[in-house]
Amino acid sequence: MPLMFDDSSSIPQEQVTEAYLKAIHLIDERVAPLLGKATTRVLVQVAAKHVMDRYPFLYFFAKMPYAEIVPSVMREQLSGVTAKELSAGLDALLDECFAGLRELTGDLIAPPLYDEVLHQLEQTQ
Amino acid sequence: MDSSVHPRFPFIESELRSFHGQAADTPTTISQEMEYINTIGKRFVAAIDRFHVHRALLAALQERYGLAACCILLKGDPFELFIIPCHPLSTSFLEEMFQKIASAAHVIDFPLVSAEQLANSAYFDAPDEVVEYRTQEDIEGAQIGSVLNIPLTIENRIIGMLSLFDVVVGAFDTNLLKLTSMIADYAAVALENTRLRERETALWRQAEHERQRLELIINSMAEGLLITDAQGAIVSLNQFARCLLAQAKIDFQTAMPLREVAKKSNVLWLHQLANVIDQGLMGKTAMNQELMASGRQEIVPLTLSISVAPLHDVSGKRILPIGVVAVLNDVTSTKQVEQLKDEFISVVSHELRTPLTAIKGYTQHLIRRLERRLRKARTTQPEVTPSVTDLPENYDLHSLYVMQSQTEHLERLVNDLLDRSRMRENQFTLEYTTFYFADLLAECVRLAQASAEQHTFSFIIQQQNTQVVADRTRVSQVIGNILDNAVKYSPQGGEVVVRLEEWEGNYLVSVMDQGIGVSPELFDHIFERFYRIHNTASREYAGIGLGLFVAKAIVDGHGGKIWLTNNQHGIGTTFHFTIPRKPSSKGDAS
Numbered sequence: 170m171p172l173m174f175d176d177s178s179s180i181p182q183e184q185v186t187e188a189y190l191k192a193i194h195l196i197d198e199r200v201a202p203l204l205g206k207a208t209t210r211v212l213v214q215v216a217a218k219h220v221m222d223r224y225p226f227l228y229f230f231a232k233m234p235y236a237e238i239v240p241s242v243m244r245e246q247l248s249g250v251t252a253k254e255l256s257a258g259l260d261a262l263l264d265e266c267f268a269g270l271r272e273l274t275g276d277l278i279a280p281p282l283y284d285e286v287l288h289q290l291e292q293t294q
Numbered sequence: 295m296d297s298s299v300h301p302r303f304p305f306i307e308s309e310l311r312s313f314h315g316q317a318a319d320t321p322t323t324i325s326q327e328m329e330y331i332n333t334i335g336k337r338f339v340a341a342i343d344r345f346h347v348h349r350a351l352l353a354a355l356q357e358r359y360g361l362a363a364c365c366i367l368l369k370g371d372p373f374e375l376f377i378i379p380c381h382p383l384s385t386s387f388l389e390e391m392f393q394k395i396a397s398a399a400h401v402i403d404f405p406l407v408s409a410e411q412l413a414n415s416a417y418f419d420a421p422d423e424v425v426e427y428r429t430q431e432d433i434e435g436a437q438i439g440s441v442l443n444i445p446l447t448i449e450n451r452i453i454g455m456l457s458l459f460d461v462v463v464g465a466f467d468t469n470l471l472k473l474t475s476m477i478a479d480y481a482a483v484a485l486e487n488t489r490l491r492e493r494e495t496a497l498w499r500q501a502e503h504e505r506q507r508l509e510l511i512i513n514s515m516a517e518g519l520l521i522t523d524a525q526g527a528i529v530s531l532n533q534f535a536r537c538l539l540a541q542a543k544i545d546f547q548t549a550m551p552l553r554e555v556a557k558k559s560n561v562l563w564l565h566q567l568a569n570v571i572d573q574g575l576m577g578k579t580a581m582n583q584e585l586m587a588s589g590r591q592e593i594v595p596l597t598l599s600i601s602v603a604p605l606h607d608v609s610g611k612r613i614l615p616i617g618v619v620a621v622l623n624d625v626t627s628t629k630q631v632e633q634l635k636d637e638f639i640s641v642v643s644h645e646l647r648t649p650l651t652a653i654k655g656y657t658q659h660l661i662r663r664l665e666r667r668l669r670k671a672r673t674t675q676p677e678v679t680p681s682v683t684d685l686p687e688n689y690d691l692h693s694l695y696v697m698q699s700q701t702e703h704l705e706r707l708v709n710d711l712l713d714r715s716r717m718r719e720n721q722f723t724l725e726y727t728t729f730y731f732a733d734l735l736a737e738c739v740r741l742a743q744a745s746a747e748q749h750t751f752s753f754i755i756q757q758q759n760t761q762v763v764a765d766r767t768r769v770s771q772v773i774g775n776i777l778d779n780a781v782k783y784s785p786q787g788g789e790v791v792v793r794l795e796e797w798e799g800n801y802l803v804s805v806m807d808q809g810i811g812v813s814p815e816l817f818d819h820i821f822e823r824f825y826r827i828h829n830t831a832s833r834e835y836a837g838i839g840l841g842l843f844v845a846k847a848i849v850d851g852h853g854g855k856i857w858l859t860n861n862q863h864g865i866g867t868t869f870h871f872t873i874p875r876k877p878s879s880k881g882d883a884s
Binding site: 203206208210268272275277278 | 398400401402403441442443444445447450451466467
């Protein structure tokens with residue numbers, strides 16, 4: 170997966186979490202003016218439902234709005250999950266979000282935003 | 295096919311420029327922008343139903359796009375899908391549309407819905423004026439080239455989705471997306487308003503339907519029903535109440551309180567009605583208050599039975615009622631039957647009285663003669679065998695005692711009936727004499743014992759001087775009725791204890807039996823006329839239900855009290871009544 174951290178095991182879990190939450194906030198920043206504030210929230214929740222089978226530790230993204238999720242909350246929920254697993258799960262979550270965005274608006278928003286998010290994640294590595 | 299981007303409004307060109315960073319905020323551009331927003335805003339605000347919203351939406355979108363169709367999918371149970379085509383669409387185009395709507399709906403957390411379900415429930419709203427001409431080849435050959443789905447949101451809540459379809463590939467422009475989203479926002483608010491208006495209309499219709507149904511029921515009631523406001527002015531009355539009250543020849547539609555209406559009227563019963571209503575306004579519930587709605591001189595006067603109940607504010611914040619609801623029943627025919635029954639009882643009891651007096655007199659005469667004969671036999675022939683107690687006269691005397699007791703019982707029944715008639719005619723009076731209460735009680739107990747061999751009577755006096763000024767016959771009647779009941783309602787026999795004591799300056803008589811007892815909920819009814827306890831309505835417990843009614847009238851007449859309690863061990867009942875030592879200065883006799 171292009172968005173995945175290359176060597177996640179050497180990166181603390183908090184850093185992974187923070188990086189992906191920032192990525193989601195960036196998506197919201199771009200999407201909200203065009204499709205409304207509720208859209209990103211719903212996209213993330215639906216995406217979480219899709220990846221829950223593979224990454225059950227991400228269930229809380231489906232239960233609560235992502236804006237209420239802070240690293241400390243995630244830390245509680247993610248005990249026993251490695252940074253690599255977490256990175257893979259959040260990566261899949263983002264992929265699902267972009268798939269949803271493409272379903273809604275085709276190529277109007279998703280491709281440039283994908284590049285922007287990828288760039289931001291690379292910066293945090 | 296035309297290019298799908300149709301900037302028909304000059305502002306749209308400027309929006310495109312502004313997206314590309316060109317100077318667009320000139321006064322002319324801002325003015326055009328405001329005019330555009332104002333125009334589409336007005337269209338949505340003016341929409342009175344969802345179809346008007348569709349027109350406004352289509353008009354706004356067609357300013358910029360050459361659409362094939364736009365669709366609105368609304369959340370709900372069931373969901374609703376509206377297809378607004380801009381020109382005729384082929385079946386394959388439609389099928390593809392449903393497929394894409396279903397996929398997009400899933401992305402924004404719609405309940406799972408299939409393309410087939412969407413197709414089955416879709417509503418087509420194709421206004422004639424926007425349908426453009428297309429050849430059959432154009433229609434059949436058309437395929438979806440571009441799709442844009444925008445969530446419809448109200449206050450961060452997704453209520454549905456707007457889907458735009460075009461045959462041209464890449465028809466939707468990123469630069470126009472923000473404006474399209476704004477139009478979707480307008481549409482969402484307008485659709486939500488429409489939904490709320492539809493809901494309001496449906497609720498109003500439902501409430502109106504309920505109101506009409508209630509009005510129909512109230513007007514069909516066999517009872518009269520009237521409702522007043524907090525001041526006591528009639529605000530609503532049904533047909534029956536209107537007819538009943540029409541006799542007062544008063545306009546009840548006036549906003550004047552009934553009390554005021556009554557003051558200005560010479561109709562007597564109106565005052566009574568106002569009194570009953572006033573009780574309700576004070577928060578009291580009044581049941582079956584009788585009211586003579588025509589003159590007493592009439593043979594069968596119109597009699598109404600009124601029950602009122604206070605109406606309280608639903609919020610419960612007001613202590614006083616906000617009005618009164620009154621139910622009026624015409625009980626004239628019941629009264630007529632009662633009157634006939636009373637007349638019949640009066641005649642029959644008078645007719646029974648004469649032969650009963652003769653039977654009682656001759657029985658007494660025979661008893662005395664036999665008593666004399668036996669006394670003589672005892673004194674003159676003490677050596678005669680068998681002994682005097684074995685003489686046939688002795689058995690005859692015993693039979694005569696039983697006859698005397700039963701005759702007195704019958705006499706009490708007849709007297710009760712006669713008393714009931716007297717009470718109805720206000721001719722019930724008390725004849726006061728001075729006598730000893732203990733003597734009267736002892737005599738009554740002796741007579742009761744004579745005709746009740748299964749029972750054991752005991753008499754306890756806790757008072758030395760038992761002198762009393764009262765109506766001896768009537769007090770005897772009270773004791774007789776209570777003892778009769780004690781015997782009658784303890785068919786297995788048992789002990790009957792009669793106690794006389796002083797209580798708060800009065801004489802208190804208590805009669806305790808070991809009979810079947812009385813349920814506490816019947817305590818208030820047992821002194822009503824012709825009232826008989828349901829489980830005693832068998833031949834085993836014969837009676838007419840007047841004894842305690844008359845007893846209460848006599849005790850009340852003396853200024854005393856009568857009540858009953860169940861015995862502590864759950865067996866039997868104790869009746870208590872008090873009689874003042876002498877009549878009060880006000881004079882209880884009436």
